[in-house]
Amino acid sequence: MQAFAQLLDSLIYTRSRNAKLKLIVDYLHATPDPDRGWAMAVLTGDLDLPGIKPALIRALIEERVDPVLFAMSRDYVGDTAETVSLLWPDPVVPPRESGPLSLSEVVDRLGNLSRADAPGALAAMLDRLTANERFALLKMAMGALRIGVSARLAKTALAQAFALEIEAVEELWHGIDPPYAALFAWAKGEGALPTAADTPVFRPFMLAHPLEDGRVDLAEYAAEWKWDGIRVQLVHVAGETRLYSRAGDDITRSFPEVARAFTVPGVLDGELMVKGDAQGHGTEEGGAASFNALQQRLGRKVVSAKMLAEAPAFVRLYDILFDGAEDLRDRAWTERRARLEDFAGTLPAERFDVSALIVAPDFTTLEGIRAGARDAAIEGVMLKRRDSAYVAGRRVGLWYKWKRDPxxxxxxxxxxxxxxxxxxxxxxxxxxxxxxxxxxxxxxxxxxxxxxxxxxxxxxxxxxxxxxxxxxxxxxxxxxxxxxxxxxxxxxxxxxxxxxxxxxxxxxxxxxxxxxxxxxxxxxxxxxxx
Known part of the structure; x- marks a missing residue:
């Protein structure tokens, strides 16, 4: 825990992106498995300790210090983990166990706790740790680091540490569980590629730059509506379907009707929305409802039959990455668009349609069309270079997003x-x-x-x-x-x-x-x- 606590402390007080990358790279080189894998899980938000909740942590500290003092201190400091780590008193009786705790020991213990055992186990660990280590443990347990490190930055550091392509790391990441032993073995040249070709893994999305006070030539760029749902990737491989969010989170269980309907091998990019209801809360008959309607379904692991009936989900398709086993990402957008339209014809129309292109002879006309759009499900306009490949991340000049005026x-x-x-x-x-x-x-x-x-x-x-x-x-x-x-x-x-x-x-x-x-x-x- 000491090395991980020092890493978090250093990251908090480091502003430079390159300096943050170096800190993580150095940690990954110096730290053995499985500790470095669990550290990556924490930094990327992939660690879940269900037995530890903020309410439990507040209850523990209020048993040891005056609740009013804690509340005032928390109000002043602005962070529960930092407040508790500083206020936690030294134990009256020395803990039965002593010596340093490793990060993997903490995860193994806290990850398998019942609700009844959690308070005692967490308190015993806090008694053994220094203030910096307590802070790291509590940040890890609550899953809200706020240290200026995104999941993308942490994965970039991993790629730099082992001379890998960040796109390769992103593609493999969601097919492997923490502490990523197989990924590290492959990165060091000591193991095979950790995911098989028949695994429905996540591929990084292509993203757009904002269009700021600029104009583009519509002979070079295609225009389509930017819909207001959540960006999703649909993957069907070897008889298995998964839906991934933009962050790479597996959201298949939240939208089972979409997963069941996607049974053709391939990988698609689109916007997941829910349909307008009988009261007309949609763009048209069977059209998209507002994001507010979709929000009722987000984050649910179990979706009731009533919710499936009242807010049925569908995907408005933007792009195609794979047609069967054929990788289309290097093809031009115009070719991918034609392949997408053909592919979409094999899917149930109830669950999938293709985002329509906006027909405009020039940019001035497009400005007028955009200005007149105030649909609940339209967020703006996308401009996509017709010869652009599907490239992970944001690349200047390829895709632009032109949001409607607020x-x-x-x-x-x-x-x-x-x-x-x-x-x-x-x-x-x-x-x-x-x-x-x-x-x-x-x-x-x-x-x-x-x-x-x-x-x-x-x-x-x-x-x-x-x-x-x-x-x-x-x-x-x-x-x-x-x-x-x-x-x-x-x-x-x-x-x-x-x-x-x-x-x-x-x-x-x-x-x-x-x-x-x-x-x-x-x-x-x-x-x-x-």
Whole structure:
């Protein structure tokens, strides 16, 4: 644990991407199996310790220190793992077991705990560790590192450590379970390729750059709608089907009807959505419903028959990577598009269709078509170079995403809470509301992005100077400050008292020039519901 704790500590205080890569590379070279494999599982978010929950950790620390002291400290520090690691007292009686703990020992022990055994086992480990090691263990257990390292960066470090192609690492990653012994053996030249050709593995997605104040020649680029669902990859190999999210997570069990319908060997790229319902919450008869409808199904390991009937899923196809065993990724987009249309004809129309191209003679016409699109399921326009291969990651000049202009509303700040990480000392998460016809202010959303550091400091000063009540870590403030909120769309919501929920809200401007009484109304937001 000591070496892993030192790695996390160093990563937290290192800003440079290249310096972070070197830290991970050095750790992988110096650390034996299986510890380095478990470290990679932590850094990529692939480690699950189901017996350890945040509530358990809070209960343990509140048995050992005053709960009020812990709450105040957590509010000040802004991170539960750091707070507990610093406050955890030395045991009155020395622990029966002593000596350093390895990362693999911790994972083996915590990964096989019953709910009844978890408190005692975790407390015993915390008693044996230093503050830095406790911090690493708790971060690992809660699965929320927030250390400035993405899964992609960690995999890039692994590729650099063993002179591998990052695309090869990405392709193999989801076919192997932690601690990835077979992957490390292959990387060192001591083992065979760890996944067979008949395994339904994940291939990295091709991604797009934002189109910023530019124009493209439609003779060179094809245009199609950018749909508002979740990007998925469908893989069928050797009689087995898997659905992968953009992050490479296996989501097959959440959408069994789609998996059952995809029985033709191949690999496809598309947007997973749910169909519009009988009340017309879709683009047309059998069309796509809003992302809000899809959200009800995300993350469910078991999907009820009622949900399957009320929110049936389908995939709007974008591209084809494999046709059977034939790899098409090096072919031009125009050829892949023709192959995709042929392939889609062999699939059930109830579950699969092909994303239609937008016909426009020139870019000016396309601008007008995009400006007129305000469909619940349309997020914008994709522009794809007609001769582009399917290349993993973002490559300049190949694909562009051109999102529709956001909607905006003037809202009143109601509550604030401290942020996390480097924002933990500032009130940087804001709940805001709009007026009802009766003059009541109801929350309509929460945002923490879109502002500069200087604006965050200004808002933090406002919160501290205008607090009217405290509810744990949340402060209620005087209802006098207006925030202009940008958002992609708005939908009906039974979970919120206002009856509406914003999609991707962010702060566009701080409206010190506008009185709170002139902020927008809930009724006005309802007219924007799609």
């Amino acid at each position: 909607l905006t509303a003037d809202c009143v700040m109601m509550y604030a809470q401290r942020g996390n990480g480097r924002r933990s000392s500032f009130y940087s998460d804001y709940t805001f509301g709009c007026w009802t016809d009766d003059g009541e202010l109801l929350p309509v959303g929460k945002a923490y992005s879109g502002i500069t550091d200087e604006e965050m400091k200004m808002l933090d000063r406002f919160v501290r100077a205008h607090t009217t009540a405290r509810f744990g870590p949340v402060r209620e403030v005087e209802k006098t400050l207006v925030l202009e909120i940008a958002f992609d769309s708005i939908h009906e919501s039974k979970r919120h008292k206002s009856g509406v929920a914003m999609r991707f809200p962010r702060i566009a401007r701080i409206r010190t020039d506008k009185p709170a009484s002139e902020a927008d109304t809930v009724a006005g937001l309802r007219r924007l519901v799609t």
